[in-house]
Amino acid sequence: MPYAVTHILIPIITLDLIRDHYMKHKHAWTNKYIFAAGVGGILPDVINVFVILQGLFTGVTTNFRPYTHNILFLLIFIFAAEIFRRKKxxxxxxxxxxxxxxxxxxxxxxxxxxxxxFYPFSSYLYAINLFDIVPIGIRGLLGMDVAVLLLWLWHEEKEHKISGFF
Ligand SMILES: [Zn+2]
Structure with missing residues (x-):
């Protein structure tokens, strides 16, 4: 459960890096797809909005995470990509x-x-919990947001001279 910034930036940065350094047809993957990767990066946690609504209206909260944090949820997008194979x-x-x-x-x-x-077939929670092993706690998560954001800005400045936009 890293913070939203990390969840959004990690896919944006990795896809951007893969595009810039490893793809033959760089221009086929325009920024709108990189943006979509960022949206996908936060999508599994959007379900938490229901927790707020449920809490407000019923006073109880349910853990909705399993519904979107499983391989089946990921397969929906891979399946969709297969269906849309002809619509580039x-x-x-x-x-x-x-x-x-x-x-x-x-x-x-x-x-x-x-x-x-493997939800809904199994409710077993797979977790490495690196932040329990490396004792940096919640502040560490915040620090990770900062580090990821700064690294990305540095990369964008080096590769795309984004300071020109300001
Ligand atoms: Zn999550």
Whole structure:
């Protein structure tokens, strides 16, 4: 359960890096797909909005995380990409969203919170909880947001001279 900034920036940065350094057809993956990867990166946690609504209206809260933190949820996007194979743009949107969801699950699995990988077939929570092993706690998560954001800004300045926009 790293913070939103990390969840959004990690897929944006990794897809951007893969595009800039490893893709043959760089221009086929325009920034709108990179943006979609960022949206995918936070998508599994959007379900938490229901927790707020449920709390406000019923006074109780349910843990909705398992519904979006599993392999089946990720497969929806891979399946969609397959369906849209002939519609290049939708195909890439589905892949980018799936990429974001994938990085979200990996981050939650490794860092904090864990994922119910095989939900609804099994409720077992897979978790490495790196932040329990490395004792930096919640401040460490905040620091991670800052570090990720600064590294990304540095990369964007070096590769794309973004200071020109300001
Ligand atoms: Zn999550």
């Amino acid at each position: 743009s939708d195909h890439k949107y589905a892949l980018a969203l799936g990429f974001g969801v994938g990085t979200h699950l990996i981050l939650d699995l490794i860092i904090l919170g864990g994922v119910n990988l």
